[in-house]
Amino acid sequence: MNDMNSFQIDTQPVRTERIDKLHKYVTSFDYGICTERGHYLTEFYKDNMSLVPVVRRAKAIDYVLENMSIYIMPGSLFAGNQTSNPRWAPLFPEFEVEWVEEELLKGNPYYPWERPADKYTLREEDKADVKDMCAWWAGKTHTDTLRARLPKEALTTHYDLKAADIGTYFQGGDGHFAPDHQWLFENGIEHIIKESEKYRDEIDWHEPDAIKKKDFYDAAIISANAIIKFAERYAVLAEEMAAKETDEVRKKELLEIADTCRWVPRKPARNFKEALQFVIFVHICIQIEDNGAGVSFGRYDQFMYPMYKKGIKDGTLTRELAVELTENFFLQIYTCNKVRSWIDTDFYRGVPMFQNLTIGGQDPVKKCDATNELSYICLDATYHTRVPQPSLTVRFHKNTPFEFKMKVAEVIRLGTGLPSIFNDETYIPALMNRGYELNDAYNYCIIGCVEPGTAGLLGGRTGGAWLNCTKSLEMSLYNGTDPITGICLHKNFNNKDLSTFESFEEAKAAYLDQIKYYIKMEAILENTIDQVWEESLEEPMAAIFGCPTTTIPRGKPIKQGGAKYDLTGQQTIGTANVANSLYAIKKLIFDDKIITGLQLKHALETNFQDMTTKPTGAQIKALCLSVPKYGNDVDEVDEIAREMLAFVANELVSYKNTRYGRGPIGGTLHCSTSTVSSNTPFGKVCGATPDGREAFTAVADGQSPMRGTDIKGPTAAIASVAKLNNILLSCGSLYNMKFSPADLC
Template sequence: MALGSFQIDTQPVRSERIDRLHKYVTSFAYGICPERGHYLTEFYKDNMSLPAIVRRAKAIDHVLQNMSIYIMPGSLFVGNQASKPRWAPLFPEFEVEWVEEELIKGNPYFPDERPADKYILREEDKPVIKSMCDWWAGKTHTDTLRARLPKDALATHYDLKAADIGTYFQGGDGHFAPDHEFLFTHGIQYIIDECQKKLDEINWNEPDAIKKKDFYDAAVVSANAIIKFAERYADLAEKTAAQETDGARKKELYEMAEICRRIPRYPAQNFREALQFIILVHICIQIEDNGAGVSFGRYDQFMYPLYKKGLADGSLTRDLALELTENFFLQIYTCNKVRSWVDTDFYRGVPMFQNLTIGGQHPVKKCDATNELSYICLDATFNTRVPQPSLTVRFHRNTPFEFKMKVAEVIRLGTGLPSIFNDETYIPALMNRGYELNDAYDYCVIGCVEPGTAGLLGGRTGGAWLNCTKILEMSLYNGTDPRTGICLHPNKNGKDLSTFESFEEVREAYLDQLAYYVKMEAILENTIDQVWEETLDEPMAAIFGCPTTTIPRGKPIKQGGAKYDLTGQQTIGTANVANSLYAIKKLVFDDKVITGAQLKHALETNFSDMSTDPSGVQIKAMCLQAPKYGNDIDEVDEIAREMLAAVANELVSYKNTRYGRGPIGGTLHCSTSTVSSNTPFGKVCGATPDGREAYTAVADGQSPMRGTDIKGPTAAIASVAKLNNILLSCGSLYNMKFSPADLV
C-alpha cells in the first residue's frame, strides 16, 4: 500500500462524541477575533500609571472576565482562546502597523485574500480594530525597539536579513512548558497563599523590595483571574444544563460546572479534572501572550499516576482515557495565532508549536519510561489527525521495539507527527549547558525541536533566525550585500572572492562575518528581552511556567526567575554554507578549474552569462557536480561540522539579560530549527557557489540541500550524525522526506 493511500485507507477509530466534536472543530475556517485586543486596550487607556507587571496582570484579568466564552457541543472540557474555535485574538501591544496595513487597508492583502493561511475578518470588527490601532500607535513594543536598537542591528534585521527577529517584534515570547504536575497537585489557591505570605515577609531594606512587591501583587491578581475565569464557565455550564433536554448531556454539563467550581482553585482529584486544569492554564497563558511554543511537557509521565488511580478505583478505563485525551487534543487545537503576511512566510501552515512529549527515560531511575499513556497519545494522534498538539516522541537505546513500531505506524499517516528525538544526543547537549543530570533526563521538547525541563526553563527556546547563507554571500563580496549595497562590516583582510589567495582566507572571511552578525543577533535578542522586562513582563507565564523558582525568588522569568535560562535561536543554511565553501576549495584552489574572479562573476550574473569561458551555465554545472553534504563524504561533512560549531560557540560567548541574576546558563545557544523560513531567507540571497540560483530557497535545518543527497537515506543520516550535535543545546532539526510513490 503506497503512503499516499494509507491515510485514506486507514480510518480513524473515534467514539461518537469525538467524531462529532472533530467535525465541529474542523468545520471552522480560521478567523480573527478582536475581543482580546479591544478589552486589553480598554483597560490600558485608563491605567497607564500602574506598575507595568501589575498593569499587565489586571489587563489580562479584565480580558478574561469580559471575553466571550462557550462550550463546544459534546465536549467534556471548557476553555476557549477567542470567540470561535480556530479564531485568533489580536495583541496590539506588540505591534499595530501590520494590523492596520493588512486588516484595515488590505496591504499587501486583506486576510481573507491571502495566497495562503487565509483568515476571516468580519466587516463589523474593522472599526474596533482601527480604534485599537489608533490608540496604540507610537506606544507598542515595536515602537520602543526601533527607538532603542542601534542602527546596524536595525539594518541587519530589516535590510540585510542576516538576522531576523520579526516574530518577537510582533508577538510575545512563549516557548516554555508550564509545571502542570506541580500546578494540578497543589492548586492555584496554594500559589495565592504563598504569594500573600511572601508579600508579608518582604524586607524593605532590600534594594529589590519594590520589584518583589510588584511581582507578588501581579501574581495574586493573575492567580485569582484564572479562578474567576473557571467560575464563568461553571455559570455557563449550569445555565446550559438547565436548558438541555438530553438527560445524559445535562448530567455532563452539571459535572463540568462542578469541576470548574473546584478547578483550578484546588488540586485535581482525577484524570479528567487534571486535563481540565491543564486546559484552563494553557488557554490563559495563550491569552496573556501570543508567543508560540507554549508546550505541555511529558504528558505520559505526569498524567500516569492519575491514570493508574482511575483504573484502580474504577472511575477510568483505557477507552475513556483515550476519549478524554482526544477531547483534550481537539480542545487545544482550537487555539490559533494570526501573523503578519511577512511573518507568515516564515511560519506557513499556521503552526502553534503546542508540543506534547511522550516516551523517553525516567529522570531518577534512568530506565525506559514508556507506559500505556504513551500508546494512548499515539492512538489519539492517529484518530484525531489534527496538527496540534505537536506530538513528540523521545527515543533512546532501550526504547521498546513495539513502541517504535507504533510510532512508525502513526508517522506513516503522513501528518508529520510524531517527531522523533534522540535522548543519546539531547541529554548530553543539555548537560553541556549546565543542566543537572536528573533535569536533563527529564527534558521535554518545547516549540519545534527545543529541549528543556518543564517548570524549570525560562528565557526562550525560540529567538532570532541567523541567515548563514546571507552571511556567507557577504563574505564573498568583502562584507557588502550585493542586493542592497549595504556594508556594515568589511572583511578584515579586505578581500573578496576575486582576490582571495587561499581557501584559508575564504574561511577566515566567513568566520569574521559570522562573528559580526552573531553580535548583531545578540544585540537584537537582548534589547527585546530588556524591553519585555520593562514593559511586558508576564506574571502568568512566571507563576505557571516556573512556580517553584519564581515564587520563592520573587522574580518573573525576564528578571531571572527560572532555574535554567538560555536564549535560543535558529540557524539557517548549514548545507549551503558547507557545499559552497567546499565548491570554492575544490574548484578554485585544489583543482584550479576556474578562478575566484570567474566564479564571482558567475554568481553576480546568476550563472546566466553565456559570453564567458567557461560560461555561467558551465560554472553552475561545476558547482552542482562538486561533492555535497549529505552523501557521507568526510571532506564536505567536516566543513559542515566546523561551520555549525562556529555558530554554536560564537553564540554561547554572549550573555543574555538574566545572566548572573539567579538562573543556570544565561547565554545564547544554537538550534537548527527553520520551520518554513528557509524559503523567505532564500529570497534575499543571491546565487551561491553550491550551484543554487539567486533568490531561491536555501536548505532547511541541518538537512542536506534538497536534491543533493544522492546516495540514499543512510548516507544522508551518516553526514548529519557527524555534526557536533552536543553543541546544539537548543535543538537539532533533520527533516527526511520520501516521495509516497517510493514507499509501497
C-alpha cells in the first residue's frame, strides 16, 4: 500500500472517550426517512388553510416543533435534533409529493432502500402516513403551482431538454444563506420578539404595505416564540433523564443542558458552550422550516472567538475543552439530513447538505490576517471527527500564515475532501463588482458549495438553476434543434447548422445565440419560483434568523426584499466542453481544413461509430481529441473559455430578480461554476460533441478541465483556470484538482 492510500489509516484520529462514543453512535445509523415533520405540517394545514400564508407557515412550523420527537444523544453536551433519529431526513410534502408517492410507495424507479446509491430506509408503519400526505397535498404543492404558471417553453427547457434544470427548487426550499449567529447569541430571541412587537405597534396604516408588515411581524413573533418553546422541551427532557441517571457525572451534565436550554436561545449566551447550543437550535429550526441545502454557519472562528477568549481568560474553558465542544458540535450538525428524489439525487450524489463553516481569511476592518486559535481548533475537529458535515472551508490570502497553510494541507491529505480553499484575492473583488461594500466583502463566508456572501446580510439564494452550456452548444450545431428529442424552441439566428456554417465566427455566434435564449428561460424559471414562494411559502424563521438586522426593521421577509444584499445565483456546467468543442471546430474545419462541417456533423450524429466514411467516425474522434484543450495553458483555447464564460456571466446579470428595486443591493441573477455531481446527469442528455466526447457521457465539472485532457500537469491547468475572468463569477468559482495517489508518492 502506497503512502497516500495508507495515510488516513496510519493517522488514526485522537478523540476523547465522549467524542469517540458519540461518533460511533451517530455513524451507526443508516440514512432513513422520518415522516413526523410532514405528518404534523399536513395535520396543521388541513385545518388552517384560511390563514395568511406567512402566518400559516409560522404556526405550522411551531406545531411541528411542539409535537415532533426529541432526544439527547448519549454523552452529548448539546441538545437539538431535526428528526426522530440521527441521519434521518424529514419530508416536505408542501413542495412536491409526486416523487414521494412514486418512489416511497411504488418503487419507481427505485424504492429509496433499493437505490444503487444514497439509500434511505422507511419503516413499514410509516407508509400509511406517506400515503395520506401524498393524497392530501396532490394538486396543492409548490410544484403544482409552478407547472400551472410557467410558460410552456420554460417547462420544456427544464423537463425535456435539460438545457436548464431547477428541479431542486421545485422539490425543496431555498436554503443557501448564513445567519448572523454572533448577533443572535449576543442579543437573544426575546430581543427579536420585543423588536418585532415595537415595529408592529409603530406601523403607519396609511402605508400601502402596512398589512404585509403586520403579517410579517405576527409571523416573526410566532416563529421566535416557537424556538424558545422548542428549547424548553429539551430542558424538561434533560431533567427527566437526569432524574433516572445513575452516573453522577452524566446527571450533572444533563442538568447543565437543562439550565442551558432554559437560558438560550431566549437570552444572550453567557459562554462558549451556550453560544454553540444557541447556534444548534437556530440551525436545526431553520432546517425544519426550509428544506433547502446550504444553510451555512458563517465565519465560525471569528464569531465564536470572543466567547473563546472570555472562557480562556476566566478559566471556564481550556483549549482541550474547546476542541471537544467543537467536535461535539460537528457531530450534532452531522445528524441533519435531506432526502431527494432519485432524479435530483443524480445531481447531488453523496447526500450533501452543504452546511458550510468558514475559517481563516481577513479582518473586515483592519484588513489583516484573521487566523486565530479557533481556526486551528476547527481543523483539529475535522481531522478527528472525519465526517463530511459541516463542510469546512478555508479562506486564503497573500498574508495567510505558512503554518496555517501547512495545517490545512495536513487535513486535506486525509482524503476526505475537506477543507476546500477559497482565494480572497479573487472573491473580494468579485463581490465588490456586484455592489458589496468593502467591509462586507472582506467579511464574506462560503455558503452552500462555493458561493460567497456575508452572514446575516445576504438574501435571495446563492444556488439556482443548473445551466447546461454543453446542451446549448449541441443545439447550436443543429440549428437550434435537440437531436435527441427533436424539439426546437429557438432556431439559430442565421438559420444554419454545423454543416453550413461558413466561418468559425458563425459557429461561435450560433452558440452565443442559443445560450442567450436558454439564459432567458432560466431567468423565467428562477423568478417564477421566487414569486410563488413569496405568495405562499415565505419563511419567517429564515428571515428573522438569516437577516435579523434588516428584515425586522424593514418589516419584510427575504422574498419581499428584506435582506441588504440579494442576488440569485446559478451553476454553469460544461465550460471546458464548450471551449474545447469550439476550438476543435475552428482548428479542424476552418483553420486547417482537415474535415468539413458536414463530416463532423455526421460523426456526431453517429457518435463517432460510422466506420464506412472517410475519414471514419473513429478517425474523426481521434482528430477531435488531438486538438489542444483547455487546461494546458494554451492561450488560444483558454481565451475561448474566458470569452464564453464571461458572456454567460454578463448575460445573467442583465436579468433582474423579483426583489430588484425593493430594498436590497443587487437584485440580479449572477454566475457560479459550482457543479456538485450534475455534470454526470447533464452529460446523459447530451450527444457527442466536437471535443471528442462521446454521447451521454459526463461533461466537465465546474471550471475544471475536461477529465483526461489536461496533459501538461497541474501548473498548466491552474494557469488556464486563472485566465478566466473570475471577477465576474460573484456566485463562486469551482476548480476541482484531483491527483492519483501514485502521483504523490
